Amino acid sequence: MAGLRLTPEMLEGAYEYLRVSPPFSRWNLPHADQVSFRVMGTRDRFGHFRGRHKRASGNEAFSEIAISAGMVRSSDLLIATMAHEMIHLYQDETGTARGHHNPAFQKLARRVCAAHGFDLESF
Numbered sequence: 001m002a003g004l005r006l007t008p009e010m011l012e013g014a015y016e017y018l019r020v021s022p023p024f025s026r027w028n029l030p031h032a033d034q035v036s037f038r039v040m041g042t043r044d045r046f047g048h049f050r051g052r053h054k055r056a057s058g059n060e061a062f063s064e065i066a067i068s069a070g071m072v073r074s075s076d077l078l079i080a081t082m083a084h085e086m087i088h089l090y091q092d093e094t095g096t097a098r099g100h101h102n103p104a105f106q107k108l109a110r111r112v113c114a115a116h117g118f119d120l121e122s123f
């Protein structure tokens, strides 16, 4: 199948691009070195976010952003999907993540879509 073949390095690059662009640049998000990036095979979703958590060892694991290699086959979709997951990261970091895609998420999503030219309907 034609299209993009994602690598973790590409996810990291997309994250850093967004992190230095508005509105993310004002959110104090962790540097890419402090986030885990994973390419996943699932086809039932575009991306997935998992917040920081304690390991059995007692050490804290980084937050993880996973993007579906099967669903995300273009650069514009990669950037939009990464932006979506970064709102989840921001909500997790600021403790406002109660409820998936809650009103606070929707408000941030409108701001991100306006700044980056994403389609809010499919975001």
Ligand SMILES: [Zn+2]
Pocket (backbone or CB within 6 Å): 084, 088, 101
């Ligand atoms: Zn979401």
